[in-house]
Amino acid sequence: MMVWPFVLPEPVPMRVRWFPVYWIVPAGIGAVVSGIVALRRARGQQEADPFRARAGVALGTAAIVLPLAVIVWAMWALSHAYQ
Incomplete structure (x- = not known):
């Protein structure tokens, strides 16, 4: 559910x-x-x-690092797109 917000119907507001x-x-x-x-x-x-504890640490680390890496990449790509 956490990674599929775009499958909700169109009438649902974007914030939701x-x-x-x-x-x-x-x-x-x-x-x-x-x-x-x-x-x-x-x-x-x-x-x-x-x-199970090691799996929690590994998956939690991935849940932290991957979104932050995508945000950093997007900021870098957008800064180079408008130069």
Whole structure:
């Protein structure tokens, strides 16, 4: 749902259609923080599997880095387009 706001029908206002996109970076930050906390808790336990915590950290990092990279690229491309 967070990456498909353009599939909503046309009568839905633009602010409502793009609102889920604004939650990608905060959700990524939450995934990284909760993954790090889970990794620290699993450190002392033998039967704990840290795979899910590492996946949360990796996916959260991707959810933070990719949108910011696209924004930086768009700013760079727009600055060079009007020179």
